[in-house]
Amino acid sequence: xxxxxxxxxLIFFLVLPIAVMAAYTFFxxxxxxxxxxxxxxxxxHEFFTDSYYSGFLVKTLRVGAITAVLCGVLGYFPAYFIWAxxxxxxxxxxxxxxxxxxxxxxxxxxxxxxxxxxxxxxxxALLKLGIINEPLPMLYNEGAVILGMLxxxxxxxxxxxxxxxxxxxxxxxxAARSMGCTGAQAFREVTLPLSLxxxxxxxxxxxxxxxxxxxxxxxLGSGRDAxxxxxxxxxxxxxxxxxxxxxxxIVLFVVLGFFAAVYTRYMGMSQIVKGLxx
Amino acid sequence: xxxxxxLSQPPRPATAGALSPGEEKPAVEFRDxxxxxxxxxxxxxxxxxxxxxxxxxxLGPSGCGKTTILRSIAGLVDISDGQIMIGGRRxxxxxxxxxxxxxxxxxxxxxxxxxxxxxVAFGLKYRNVPKPEIVRRVGQxxxxxxxxGSEKKLPSQLSGGQQQRIALARAIVFEPxxxxxxxxxxxLDANMREEMRVEIKKIQKETGITAIFVTHDQxxxxxxxxxxxxxNAGAVEQIGTPQEVYDTPATAFVANxxxxxxxxxxxxxxxxxxxxxxxxxxxxxxxxxxLADGSKVTVVVRPQKLSVGAAAGANRLSGRVVxxxxxxxxxxxxxDIGGQTNIRANAxxxxxxxxxxxxxxxxxxxxxxxxxxxxxxxxx
Numbered sequence: 001x002x003x004x005x006x007x008x009x010l011i012f013f014l015v016l017p018i019a020v021m022a023a024y025t026f027f028x029x030x031x032x033x034x035x036x037x038x039x040x041x042x043x044x045h046e047f048f049t050d051s052y053y054s055g056f057l058v059k060t061l062r063v064g065a066i067t068a069v070l071c072g073v074l075g076y077f078p079a080y081f082i083w084a085x086x087x088x089x090x091x092x093x094x095x096x097x098x099x100x101x102x103x104x105x106x107x108x109x110x111x112x113x114x115x116x117x118x119x120x121x122x123x124x125a126l127l128k129l130g131i132i133n134e135p136l137p138m139l140y141n142e143g144a145v146i147l148g149m150l151x152x153x154x155x156x157x158x159x160x161x162x163x164x165x166x167x168x169x170x171x172x173x174x175a176a177r178s179m180g181c182t183g184a185q186a187f188r189e190v191t192l193p194l195s196l197x198x199x200x201x202x203x204x205x206x207x208x209x210x211x212x213x214x215x216x217x218x219x220l221g222s223g224r225d226a227x228x229x230x231x232x233x234x235x236x237x238x239x240x241x242x243x244x245x246x247x248x249x250i251v252l253f254v255v256l257g258f259f260a261a262v263y264t265r266y267m268g269m270s271q272i273v274k275g276l277x278x
Numbered sequence: 279x280x281x282x283x284x285l286s287q288p289p290r291p292a293t294a295g296a297l298s299p300g301e302e303k304p305a306v307e308f309r310d311x312x313x314x315x316x317x318x319x320x321x322x323x324x325x326x327x328x329x330x331x332x333x334x335x336x337l338g339p340s341g342c343g344k345t346t347i348l349r350s351i352a353g354l355v356d357i358s359d360g361q362i363m364i365g366g367r368r369x370x371x372x373x374x375x376x377x378x379x380x381x382x383x384x385x386x387x388x389x390x391x392x393x394x395x396x397x398v399a400f401g402l403k404y405r406n407v408p409k410p411e412i413v414r415r416v417g418q419x420x421x422x423x424x425x426x427g428s429e430k431k432l433p434s435q436l437s438g439g440q441q442q443r444i445a446l447a448r449a450i451v452f453e454p455x456x457x458x459x460x461x462x463x464x465x466l467d468a469n470m471r472e473e474m475r476v477e478i479k480k481i482q483k484e485t486g487i488t489a490i491f492v493t494h495d496q497x498x499x500x501x502x503x504x505x506x507x508x509x510n511a512g513a514v515e516q517i518g519t520p521q522e523v524y525d526t527p528a529t530a531f532v533a534n535x536x537x538x539x540x541x542x543x544x545x546x547x548x549x550x551x552x553x554x555x556x557x558x559x560x561x562x563x564x565x566x567x568x569l570a571d572g573s574k575v576t577v578v579v580r581p582q583k584l585s586v587g588a589a590a591g592a593n594r595l596s597g598r599v600v601x602x603x604x605x606x607x608x609x610x611x612x613x614d615i616g617g618q619t620n621i622r623a624n625a626x627x628x629x630x631x632x633x634x635x636x637x638x639x640x641x642x643x644x645x646x647x648x649x650x651x652x653x654x655x656x657x658x
Contacts, residue, residue, distance in 0.1 A: 175387040177374045178352050179452070180404030185375075189400075193391050 018253070024246035033240040043247040053231075053248070057255065060228040063142065064211030067149045071206040072199055074150065075157030079198075080191075082158075083165040094162070097155045109148050109219050116144055116220075140222040148216040153209055157202040164198025165191070197267065204263050208256050228252050303366035305330040305488035306351060306456055311360030313346050320346045321512045324360070328490065328505075333482050335491045337499040338509035339535070344492045348458050351490065352379050365455050375404075380449030380487075384461040386441040388433040394420070394444055395429035401452035419447035422481060439470040446478065450485060457482070459491040463498060475502055496536045500524060508532050525580070530654030533578045540584075540621050541650075542577040546570065550657075553577055553649075557616025561593040564644040566658050575657070576650040583646035584623035586611060587632070590641030597621065597640060599632050613638055 028038045047053050082093045100108060115121050116138040123135040138144060168191060176186040214229025221227075226234075232252065236245035306328040313321040321343040328334050336344035349355040351362060353374035362369050369377055380401075381387075388397050398416045407415070420426050423443035433441055442462055449457055459478070463471045479502050482489045493499055499506050500520040508515040508523055508531075515535075516528035527533035533541065544553040547560065550569030554560050555577075563577060585591065597615035605624075609631050613621045623640055632638055649657045 169385060169387065171383050171385055171387040172389060174352075174354050174374075175381060175383065176389075176400070178354075178377070178379055178381040179401035179448070180375050182373075182375055185404070190389060 018250075021246045021249055024243055025250055027243040027246075029241050029243045035241075035243050043243050046244065047247055047251060053251075056226075056228050056231050057251070060211050060252075061255070063146065063149075063227060064207045067146050067153065067210040068203045068207035070146065070150055071153050071157040072203050075154050075202060076161055076195075076199065078154075079158045079161035079165060082162055094159075097158055100155060105152060106215060106219075108151065109216055112144065112148050112151070112220055113139060116147075139220065140225070142221065142225050145217045145221040145225050145227075148220040149210045149213060152213075152216065153206045156205050156209070160202035160205065161195060161198045164195045164201075168194045200263075200267050204260060204267075208260060211256055212252065303330075304328055304363075305332075305365060306490065307361075307363040307366075308347070309361040309363070311347075311350065311362060312358045313343070313350055313355060314358045319512060321350075324512075324514065326507060326514070326517070328488060330488055331486045332504045333479065333489045333491065333502060334505045334507060335493060335499040335503040336507050336509060337493060337496065337535075338515075339494055341511075342509040343512040344494075344509050345460055348460055348490060348492045351377075351456065352381055352458055353377050378452075378454050380452070380454035380457040382442070382445050382449045382457070382459045382462045384464050386433070386438075386445045386465070388441055388445055388448070390433055392432075393429065394425075394431050394433070394436075397433065397444060398448045398451055400448060401454075405452055407452075415451055416447075419451040420444075422450075422484070423447045423477070438466050439474060442466065442474060443477070446481065450481065450487060453485075453487075455488070457487045457489045459489060461493055462491075463493070463495070471498075478502065500536070508535065510535070526648055526656065527578060528656045530576065530578075530650050533648070533650070538581050538622055538624075540577075540579045540581065542579070542619065542621075544575060544577060546573045546575055550649075555616070555619070557619050559595055559616065561595070562644045563647055563649060565649055569649075569657065574652050576654070578648040578650060579621075579642050579646060581610065581622045581624035584621070584625060584640050584642050586613075586623050586625045586638055586640045587628060588639075589625070589628060590639040592641055592643055594639055594641040595621075597638055599634055599636050599638050601634060602631055604631050611638065611640075613640055615640075 024035075025043050026039045026041065027035045028040045028042070029035050078097075082090060085093070087093070113120065117123070118135040118137075118139070120139070122138065123132075126132045127135065172190050172194070173186050176190045177183070181189060211227070212229055214227060214233050217225050217227045217230055218233075228248070229252070232245055232248045235241050235248060239245075304327040306326075308324050308326045311321060311324045312319060313324075324343075324347060326334075336347060338344050346355055350357050351364070353369070353372065357370065364377065364379075389400070392400070395416055398419055399412050402412045402415060416429065417426065420428060423446055425440060425443055425447070428436070428440075428444070433444065436444065442465075446462070462478070463474055466474060475498060478489075478491075491498075491502060503520055505517060506520055506523050507517050510531050516523050516532045518526075518528075523532060524536055527536065527539070530541065533539040542553075542555055542561075544555040544561075546552075546569045547554050549571065550563070550565035550567070552560050552562050553575060561577065569575070595615050597613040600612040600614050600620060602612075603610045604627075608624055608626045611623045611625070611632065613623060615621055621640065651657050
């Protein structure tokens with residue numbers, strides 16, 4: 001009985017909207033802003049035959065994967081530092097991680113224009129110092145998009161890794177050290193493997209969020225750097241082609257959902273290995 | 279005297295574990311170590327010498343510094359002053375991973391992501407032991423803790439007792455100079471605890487390894503140790519064999535901490551041959567030296583040293599049973615001997631168990647008690 005409200009909530013907020021979207025994929029597009037409920041497979045046919053779409057999808061997954069891996073590499077160190085430090089006020093360090101969330105994500109993304117742009121801090125400084133003669137083209141390319149997403153996603157990665165580090169029983173490290181491990185060896189034998197579940201969860205989260213993003217590529221990328229999310233946006237808001245937009249949305253939903261499902265299954269295995277840490 | 283190794287006799291470090299002159303170097307030796315965490319001094323002026331192959335227990339309430347001392351041997355805690363020697367070698371500057379010490383933790387501390395074989399083989403791997411030799415010695419160690427064939431299992435597939443056995447195997451497999459046991463039985467349930475107690479002791483004897491055991495459980499300390507170091511508030515109260523610390527407690531703390539003790543306040547008369555109790559009765563005591571009449575003392579008598587009823591001979595006191603618990607072979611009586619003092623007696627049953635309110639006689643041999651002075655120190 002108690003699950004009934006949750007069930008209703010899930011149906012209302014999750015199943016129903018997606019079902020409506022799924023239904024839309026079979027509607028007929030007439031002209032911008034107009035569609036009929038005459039059922040057709042034309043949208044799906046177009047998606048599967050036009051390599052334009054699959055190209056976008058592959059590129060989106062690639063950018064998402066690169067971003068996630070970079071987040072993992074760059075995020076592990078701060079997480080490890082916060083965990084290992086003997087600094088008394090750890091909460092302050094964790095708070096610093098959350099501080100960026102107090103500022104609107106869009107504004108934070110815009111700030112990169114002031115840093116990387118032709119009139120941005122870096123270019124102006126380098127020009128003034130005479131190191132370069134022309135502004136470096138740092139903005140409106142894939143690198144800028146990835147950088148922007150890194151900026152937005154790193155706290156998620158750091159928190160994920162930190163939480164899994166925090167769950168490690170520190171006597172395990174003492175045990176490894178007493179049996180002959182140097183600090184670095186104990187890290188490799190104990191700390192790293194036991195923090196992998198957090199790293200893995202962070203990778204998945206960052207991948208899904210990056211692959212599903214559209215604000216960052218919109219603001220920091222050029223047309224060529226648009227991701228699948230931008231494609232959906234353009235299809236729906238620009239072309240007013242709702243049936244095709246719904247089709248692309250469902251595609252992204254299914255693809256990312258597939259990755260998440262496969263991944264969680266694999267992670268589930270590693271959770272067993274993680275077992276009882278203490 | 280059994281207490282000739284007491285700390286009150288500087289500067290020679292107290293010896294725990296029979297160590298006669300001319301014998302080889304002690305396995306572990308502490309020389310006046312202090313350990314402080316910031317301003318808090320956890321251990322003060324601790325000296326102890328532990329003979330090779332002995333089983334020494336650091337016993338005390340939580341926060342007495344016993345675990346801190348154990349951790350200092352391993353190098354997990356830095357000492358602020360003094361010296362620690364392992365096998366005659368000073369180790370203050372030796373990093374933890376070079377100290378060659380086996381550690382068993384209360385929480386087992388098995389690597390959850392490694393199977394039993396990899397856990398036990400861990401220390402050997404870092405000592406560059408060749409693979410076939412590792413396999414052989416891991417097998418041997420598992421045999422010793424009676425878990426042969428469990429190599430492929432993960433720690434999470436084992437019970438608490440089995441995990442602790444694996445932890446023990448892991449700590450002894452590389453033949454460390456010292457085995458440190460940090461409350462290894464506390465996380466186990468009661469019957470498992472007793473079994474492990476016997477097992478640990480047996481393995482220690484078989485391997486001849488020097489073991490230092492930390493516990494707050496007096497029963498564990500009494501049943502397992504060659505020597506017990508009773509600690510309180512960062513300092514040693516008494517060092518001795520289990521029987522010495524139990525029968526002749528050096529301080530009021532030791533008397534109270536190790537088992538139950540009757541502490542009877544009184545004043546000295548007949549130059550220390552008798553004590554007038556607060557309740558008015560006079561009892562004869564065996565005092566090793568003359569005492570000034572009228573000085574205040576505490577007579578310590580263990581419940582087991584008391585005889586009741588017809589068996590009560592010397593120092594016969596009359597009282598009334600406050601409570602009686604029947605234990606099968608013996609009974610424990612709480613006896614009121616003067617309106618305010620309750621005495622606890624644990625005596626074999628002759629005839630029937632007396633009930634609450636019945637009159638009872640009790641007595642004890644003058645040799646069976648210990649006298650403490652006003653500061654709670656044993657008079658010797």
